[in-house]
Amino acid sequence: MVLEFLDRMKNIVTYDADREFYAKVFPDSVPRKDLMRLRRMRTADLPQVLAIENANYKFPWCQEVFEDCLRVNYSCWVCEESDKVLGFSIVSIAVGEAHILNINVDPAEQGQGIGRMMLENLIAVARSKDAETVFLEVRPSNSVAIALYESMGFNEIGLRKGYYPAEHGREDALMLALELV
Numbered sequence: 001m002v003l004e005f006l007d008r009m010k011n012i013v014t015y016d017a018d019r020e021f022y023a024k025v026f027p028d029s030v031p032r033k034d035l036m037r038l039r040r041m042r043t044a045d046l047p048q049v050l051a052i053e054n055a056n057y058k059f060p061w062c063q064e065v066f067e068d069c070l071r072v073n074y075s076c077w078v079c080e081e082s083d084k085v086l087g088f089s090i091v092s093i094a095v096g097e098a099h100i101l102n103i104n105v106d107p108a109e110q111g112q113g114i115g116r117m118m119l120e121n122l123i124a125v126a127r128s129k130d131a132e133t134v135f136l137e138v139r140p141s142n143s144v145a146i147a148l149y150e151s152m153g154f155n156e157i158g159l160r161k162g163y164y165p166a167e168h169g170r171e172d173a174l175m176l177a178l179e180l181v
């Protein structure tokens, strides 16, 4: 179990600098996905993170919220390729419960498997910290995200009335959960 997890994390965090060299010299020699890596988010990433957040949401988080997530040591990740942040994800984990707080891919980079890769990473992190359940909220109108979550085994467990701000009033949130044990 532990070895399997370490192996998965190794695949996620291992980054072969030679690949970047070959990609520059022989652009067709390295699949683009091999140049993407997941790593912990840093304060210096926030301008790029905020640009993605603002591009995707009408009611985005402000910089202070991201700073708080980093300060309280939530598990904050970016997916990057050659110093460009392509997406980010944040999960808080405590007393057996993991809550996915944000998962977000640059609109120009969506539909290439980055969201799935980041979600798999958050689930692996939650498992490594002995979380028993992963929770998240999603707008019922967000069919792309719902398709991703359901394909990873999340199930609908309830509705939070008026959870999200919307252009006219508030929008409900679907609550989804994934059992890890």
Ligand SMILES: CC(C)(COP(=O)(O)OP(=O)(O)OC[C@H]1O[C@@H](n2cnc3c(N)ncnc32)[C@H](O)[C@@H]1OP(=O)(O)O)[C@@H](O)C(=O)NCCC(=O)NCCS
Binding pocket: 056, 103, 104, 105, 106, 109, 110, 111, 112, 113, 114, 115, 116, 117, 137, 138, 139, 142, 143, 144, 145, 147, 148, 151
């Ligand atoms: C939701 C989001 C994170 C998914 O990331 P992504 O990198 O675009 O998705 P992936 O390429 O990894 O695709 C994962 C799955 O999502 C679904 N999906 C992706 N693009 C889709 C599209 N255009 N239409 C329908 N389903 C789609 C599919 O089920 C896909 O699985 P498949 O490739 O096996 O068919 C991303 O679209 C995003 O950042 N959206 C804006 C922010 C957001 O809504 N975040 C979630 C808030 S709860």
